[in-house]
Every structure is written in C-alpha cells, then in structure tokens.
Amino acid sequence: MPANKKPTLKDIAEKLNITVATVSRALRNHPDISQKIKDQVKLIAESLHYRPNSFAVNLRKQSSGLIGIMLPKIVHYYSSTMIKGMVGEAQKHNYQIMICESGINEETEKENAWALLNSGVDGLLVSVSNNTFNETYFQDIQQEGYPIVFFDKVPISIPCNKISTDDFKGGYLATEHLIQQGYKKIAHFKGQAGARNTIPRLHGYLKALQDYSIQVNEQFIIDSIECREEEGYHKTLFLMQQKKKPDAIFCENDEMAIGTIAALRYLNVNIPHDFGVVGFCNMPVGNYMQPTLTSIAQSGDEIGAKAMAMLIDIIKNPGKLNDNISLVTEPSLIIRNSSLRLNHH
Amino acid sequence: MPANKKPTLKDIAEKLNITVATVSRALRNHPDISQKIKDQVKLIAESLHYRPNSFAVNLRKQSSGLIGIMLPKIVHYYSSTMIKGMVGEAQKHNYQIMICESGINEETEKENAWALLNSGVDGLLVSVSNNTFNETYFQDIQQEGYPIVFFDKVPISIPCNKISTDDFKGGYLATEHLIQQGYKKIAHFKGQAGARNTIPRLHGYLKALQDYSIQVNEQFIIDSIECREEEGYHKTLFLMQQKKKPDAIFCENDEMAIGTIAALRYLNVNIPHDFGVVGFCNMPVGNYMQPTLTSIAQSGDEIGAKAMAMLIDIIKNPGKLNDNISLVTEPSLIIRNSSLRLNHH
DNA sequence: GTGAAAGCGCTAACAA
DNA sequence: TTGTTAGCGCTTTCAC
Numbered sequence: 001m002p003a004n005k006k007p008t009l010k011d012i013a014e015k016l017n018i019t020v021a022t023v024s025r026a027l028r029n030h031p032d033i034s035q036k037i038k039d040q041v042k043l044i045a046e047s048l049h050y051r052p053n054s055f056a057v058n059l060r061k062q063s064s065g066l067i068g069i070m071l072p073k074i075v076h077y078y079s080s081t082m083i084k085g086m087v088g089e090a091q092k093h094n095y096q097i098m099i100c101e102s103g104i105n106e107e108t109e110k111e112n113a114w115a116l117l118n119s120g121v122d123g124l125l126v127s128v129s130n131n132t133f134n135e136t137y138f139q140d141i142q143q144e145g146y147p148i149v150f151f152d153k154v155p156i157s158i159p160c161n162k163i164s165t166d167d168f169k170g171g172y173l174a175t176e177h178l179i180q181q182g183y184k185k186i187a188h189f190k191g192q193a194g195a196r197n198t199i200p201r202l203h204g205y206l207k208a209l210q211d212y213s214i215q216v217n218e219q220f221i222i223d224s225i226e227c228r229e230e231e232g233y234h235k236t237l238f239l240m241q242q243k244k245k246p247d248a249i250f251c252e253n254d255e256m257a258i259g260t261i262a263a264l265r266y267l268n269v270n271i272p273h274d275f276g277v278v279g280f281c282n283m284p285v286g287n288y289m290q291p292t293l294t295s296i297a298q299s300g301d302e303i304g305a306k307a308m309a310m311l312i313d314i315i316k317n318p319g320k321l322n323d324n325i326s327l328v329t330e331p332s333l334i335i336r337n338s339s340l341r342l343n344h345h
Numbered sequence: 346m347p348a349n350k351k352p353t354l355k356d357i358a359e360k361l362n363i364t365v366a367t368v369s370r371a372l373r374n375h376p377d378i379s380q381k382i383k384d385q386v387k388l389i390a391e392s393l394h395y396r397p398n399s400f401a402v403n404l405r406k407q408s409s410g411l412i413g414i415m416l417p418k419i420v421h422y423y424s425s426t427m428i429k430g431m432v433g434e435a436q437k438h439n440y441q442i443m444i445c446e447s448g449i450n451e452e453t454e455k456e457n458a459w460a461l462l463n464s465g466v467d468g469l470l471v472s473v474s475n476n477t478f479n480e481t482y483f484q485d486i487q488q489e490g491y492p493i494v495f496f497d498k499v500p501i502s503i504p505c506n507k508i509s510t511d512d513f514k515g516g517y518l519a520t521e522h523l524i525q526q527g528y529k530k531i532a533h534f535k536g537q538a539g540a541r542n543t544i545p546r547l548h549g550y551l552k553a554l555q556d557y558s559i560q561v562n563e564q565f566i567i568d569s570i571e572c573r574e575e576e577g578y579h580k581t582l583f584l585m586q587q588k589k590k591p592d593a594i595f596c597e598n599d600e601m602a603i604g605t606i607a608a609l610r611y612l613n614v615n616i617p618h619d620f621g622v623v624g625f626c627n628m629p630v631g632n633y634m635q636p637t638l639t640s641i642a643q644s645g646d647e648i649g650a651k652a653m654a655m656l657i658d659i660i661k662n663p664g665k666l667n668d669n670i671s672l673v674t675e676p677s678l679i680i681r682n683s684s685l686r687l688n689h690h
Numbered sequence: 691g692t693g694a695a696a697g698c699g700c701t702a703a704c705a706a
Numbered sequence: 707t708t709g710t711t712a713g714c715g716c717t718t719t720c721a722c
Binding site: 353354355365366369370373397398400401402403404405406 | 702
C-alpha cells in the first residue's frame with residue numbers, strides 16, 4: 001500500500017498501552033481477557049479498520065485456508081458445474097479456492113500443480129489433463145505429504161483419493177438405450193485420446209453391443225481431437241459418405257452431438273426416425289435444440305462438492321492421507337427426442 | 346504434514362555448516378555467493394526436495410503473487426471466456442488466481458470480497474453482482490489501498506478502474522440489424538434488473554428504434570429474472586399470445602434466444618421469414634442451432650486479459666491506484682440465420 | 691487477567 | 707564472499 005501502512009496489532013496495543021499478546025487474545029475473545037479490554041481493543045480495531053495480516057497468520061499456523069483446483073479446461077459447462085459444487089462446499093468450511101488450468105502439455109500441468117502448491121494451498125483438487133501420460137509426478141506430490149484428491153478425470157496407474165462418474169456405465173446406458181430404440185448400426189465418437197474417461201465410455205459402449213449381440217464395426221469407432229461441435233459436424237458428414245453408414249451415434253459429449261445433429265440436418269436425415277443421437281454431459285441447451293438431445297447426465301455439482309469434502313476431511317485428518325478412497329457417482333440417462341422413436345421401430 | 350516436516354533453509358544450512366542467509370542467497374543466485382557454495386546448496390536443496398515456504402516469503406514481501414477474482418456466476422460461457430483471458434495474462438506475469446462467486450446477495454458479495462482480500466491477494470478483479478445496489482463498500486476497499494479493477498459488469502456510481510464491453514453499442518447493433526432486415530415490431534428481453542449492462546443494452550435498443558423512427562412499444566420491453574433458456578421460452582409464448590405480437594426479439598443473451606427460438610418453433614413461426622431473433626454473447630452453439638443464431642460477440646478473452654493486465658500494472662505501480670482508467674471494448678454483430686431474411690422483406 | 695519472550699521461515703542491511 | 711542481526715505480524719507458552 002502506498003502512504004498509509006496497514007494497521008497491525010502493535011498499532012492497537014500502543015494506543016491502549018497494552019501488549020500485542022493481549023490485543024491478539026482480545027480480538028479472538030480469549031476467556032482470560034477482561035471484557036473491558038476486549039471492548040476497548042475491538043473499538044480501536046474497528047476504527048483503524050484493522051484486519052489480521054494473513055501472511056503472518058499463515059506463517060504461524062502453517063496453513064492458508066486455500067484449496068487449489070487444477071483442471072484441463074475452465075471454459076466448459078461440465079467443469080463449471082463441478083467448480084460450482086466445490087465453491088459451495090469450500091465456503092461451508094471457510095476455505096477459499098484457487099483455480100488453474102492444466103495448460104497445454106504434461107510439463108505445464110506439472111508446473112501449474114507446483115505453482116499452486118508453492119502458493120501455499122492446503123490441498124489440491126486435480127482433474128488430470130488429457131495430455132498427461134506419465135502420472136508419476138502426482139506421486140511426488142503425494143509423497144511430499146500434500147493432500148490431493150482427484151476428480152472426474154482420475155489417474156489410472158497410481159493409488160490415490162479420487163471421485164469420478166461411472167463412465168463405463170454412462171457409455172453402457174447410452175448405447176443400450178439406442179439399441180432398445182431399435183437402432184442397429186451404432187457408431188461412437190470417442191473422447192480425446194488421453195482423456196481419462198474416454199476408454200471407460202468406449203468399453204461401456206462395447207459391452208452393451210456385446211450384451212445385445214451386436215457385431216462391433218471398427219469403422220464406427222471414431223477418434224476425436226477437439227470434441228467440439230465442429231468436429232462432430234465434420235466427422236458425421238464423413239461417416240455418412242461411407243458405404244456402410246451408421247443409423248445412430250453415441251457421442252462422447254453434447255458439443256459433438258450438437259454438431260452431429262447439425263450435420264444430419266444438413267443431410268436431411270430424419271432424427272430420430274432414421275437416426276439416433278445421444279450425447280454426454282446433459283448441457284441445458286439440449287432441452288431447447290431441434291430435436292431435443294438425449295444425453296447422459298453427470299452431477300458435476302455433486303462430484304465437485306464431494307471431492308472438496310473429501311479433501312477438506314483429509315486436510316483436517318492427515319491420518320487419512322493415504323487411505324486412497326475411491327468414490328464413484330452414477331450417471332443417468334436423460335431421454336429426449338434425438339433418440340426416441342417411440343412406437344416406430 | 347504428518348511425520349515428515351518440510352525442509353527449511355536451516356536444514357540445508359546445517360548440512361553444510363553455513364548460515365541460512367548464505368543458503369537463501371545461493372538459492373536465488375545472488376552474485377556475491379561463490380559458485381562452489383551455490384552448487385553445494387542447490388544439490389542439497391534438490392535432494393531434500395526443498396521448496397521455499399510461501400507463508401514466510403509472503404510475510405517478508407508483504408505480497409503473495411495472488412489475484413482474486415469475484416464474479417456473479419462461474420457456470421456461464423461468457424464468464425468462462427473472461428476467466429480464461431485472465432488466467433493467460435496472469436501466468437505471463439507469474440501470478441496465480443483465486444476465484445470466488447459473489448453469492449446470492451449484496452452481503453455475501455461483500456463478505457466474499459473481504460475473504461479474498463483477507464486471504465492475502467495482491468489485488469482484486471470484480472464483476473459486480475446483479476444484486477448489488479449499494480456500491481459504496483467498493484470504495485472502502487479502494488480507500489484501504491487495495492488495487493481493484495472492475496470488469497464486464499462495472500460500477501456505475503463510483504470512480505474506479507474498469508473495463509467493459511460497449512453494451513450500448515451492442516444493443517444498438519442488434520436492433521439496427523433487425524430493423525435493416527425489415528422487422529418492424531421489435532421486442533427486447535431485458536437483462537436482470539440489477540445487472541450493470543442491462544440498461545446500456547436497453548438504451549442501445551431504444552436509440553436504434555429512435556434513429557430509425559420506430560415507435561417504442563412498452564409492451565415489447567420485457568423484464569427478465571433468470572435469463573435462461575426456460576425464461577426465453579415462456580416469455581416468448583406469453584408475448585405471442587398478446588394482441589400486439591412482435592415480429593422480432595432482441596434477447597439479452599444467447600440462452601434466452603435459444604429458448605425463444607424453441608418457443609417459436611413450438612408455435613410454428615417461421616424464422617427468419619416471419620420472425621427475427623438476435624442474442625448476445627455469441628456462444629459456440631449458436632452456430633449449430635436450427636436456425637443458426639445471430640448474436641452480438643464480445644471478446645471475453647480480451648476483456649479478461651486486459652483487466653488482468655491493468656490490475657497487475659496497478660499492483661506494480663501503486664501510483665496508478667487512483668487513475669480511474671476506463672477501457673471499453675467493441676462488440677460486433679455476428680449475422681446468422683435467425684435474423685437474416687436476405688432478399689425477403 | 692496481562693506481559694515478556696520466543697519463534698514460524700525467510701530476506702536484507704550491515705559487518706567483517 | 708560469508709556471517710550477524712533484526713524484523714515482517716502473529717500466536718502461544720510461561721511467568722507474574
């Protein structure tokens with residue numbers, strides 16, 4: 001601050017000719033202190049606009065009341081809902097939140113994680129970046145004793161505390177629904193190559209096909225890069241130019257599904273009569289599209305809140321540091337018009 | 346941390362029989378220190394996994410390298426883009442970010458602002474909540490010498506450093522476009538009552554009508570509460586039940602526009618032939634709707650980055666604290682099919 | 691009930 | 707080139 005230095009305990013103490021220790025105790029309502037002193041101290045503190053210096057408090061307590069959150073993408077509906085859940089839970093326990101994007105590659109993710117830690121957070125909430133293949137640096141963090149909980153995109157190769165959606169089940173539900181609606185040639189737009197939930201969703205898809213004795217067609221399993229509307233659009237056009245066309249697509253997310261629907265509209269394909277589409281994420285806009293979009297709903301709010309609760313629990317009970325608790329939440333199928341061909345068949 | 350306490354400068358110093366001061370200097374490559382000591386110190390530091398204790402560093406420096414961000418809504422496309430811009434700019438300058446939602450009312454916003462400040466942020470980036478009517482508490486923050494920059498939804502009654510979109514122009518562009526496309530009875534779904542950009546957008550709308558000599562119809566200016574798809578849907582149904590129906594709507598945001606389009610579809614109204622719709626925000630999904638959505642684009646990324654740059658500049662040059670710089674960015678009209686009736690007329 | 695003193699871990703002015 | 711010392715602002719034992 002420029003001219004006007006911030007008031008400290010010392011300033012208050014000098015005004016009252018008492019010591020900083022007394023002031024400190026008075027402000028925190030220590031039972032030893034007389035009501036008279038308390039009143040005086042609080043009055044002066046108020047008039048000076050005294051606020052405890054958090055740097056000093058943190059240094060004494062060796063904790064900051066700060067939680068670091070690192071995730072691959074902030075600009076994303078589902079991320080936002082998880083963050084919202086975290087914020088809500090954190091506020092209940094008087095924690096503040098620091099958010100950070102993982103960045104473009106494994107190296108930046110690592111740097112950002114440490115930047116957060118070095119900023120003095122009491123713990124870390126991490127959704128693993130799609131670009132991270134080597135998960136061992138998370139173990140370094142764990143071994144240095146930092147509380148860390150993974151959410152949504154959780155590590156696959158190391159033991160850890162984590163919470164995620166049952167992506168396998170999500171993939172299964174989506175695919176099974178399409179099968180039950182009578183679609184026979186169901187394609188799948190996979191998630192990004194490195195994303196932790198890509199494979200489980202794919203496996204759910206494959207398992208459903210298997211359970212219903214539908215032959216897997218490798219041509220119908222499509223890799224995705226960006227997983228945005230545009231890619232859904234173009235990959236759908238591509239698929240529909242092939243000799244063997246699908247009659248349904250289970251998309252890794254709603255954005256791709258929206259692009260898919262736009263492409264099918266361009267091709268004058270009748271949805272859902274001749275083609276079914278299911279997304280993943282259940283974005284609000286799905287309700288207002290033409291047709292409305294069937295999707296798998298994950299409760300981001302719930303995952304966020306539970307991840308935060310787990311982390312705070314660990315921070316307050318360091319004994320639980322290596323419990324490696326694993327929570328899984330259930331996705332649910334939200335059926336709308338993009339896949340519901342009712343009594344057609 | 347449980348058993349294993351974190352290593353400190355002292356630990357390194359003892360291993361080498363030197364003082365902590367030397368260790369401190371060696372680690373920061375102070376020119377006075379011999380290369381030999383530097384090498385030894387760094388080796389030990391490395392092997393001990395030494396990391397500077399940020400609490401102590403902050404206390405010494407009276408700064409944290411943290412920026413606090415407070416805004417009304419995290420789960421929101423436009424918010425996300427602004428945050429992304431901020432994160433990018435902050436990383437350039439080695440600042441970390443703390444994010445916080447304003448909360449449900451003026452009181453919680455105030456509390457959250459102070460919580461951020463009390464967590465030791467070096468400065469604050471604030472988008473004013475829709476529920477905040479009394480802006481004087483921001484002045485308290487300013488008067489205590491905290492650097493603060495407002496973005497997007499900026500205070501209207503107090504001098505401050507700020508950056509926002511030219512919402513008046515946005516409203517004007519949207520309305521003028523509808524007029525030029527031949528729509529005559531243009532309604533407006535206003536933004537939330539307390540939102541700082543509601544009035545400018547409304548005024549832009551009114552000015553455009555005036556410039557083109559179109560009579561204002563008060564029945565066509567609709568208050569909004571939530572400003573989500575659902576509200577756009579229902580308010581459109583309501584409007585279309587009236588005797589005097591509009592033939593176009595300029596919506597405060599894309600979500601409402603999406604709801605509006607869904608309602609018009611339900612009513613079998615031909616867009617854009619018989620009805621024009623313009624949104625605000627230019628969400629990606631607008632490109633993939635049926636019809637595609639005309640919207641006003643604001644560069645959230647740019648606003649976020651510039652706000653952050655301004656704040657960091659002020660933090661580094663406290664003399665600029667009360668410069669009350671005001672930056673305005675230009676919105677642009679993105680014409681798509683929801684309002685483009687070409688050579689119809 | 692209040693004061694004195696130590697210390698959290700680090701940096702920097704001053705000495706040597 | 708390195709050591710000594712003081713101090714950032716706060717909390718907490720231990721005296722009195």
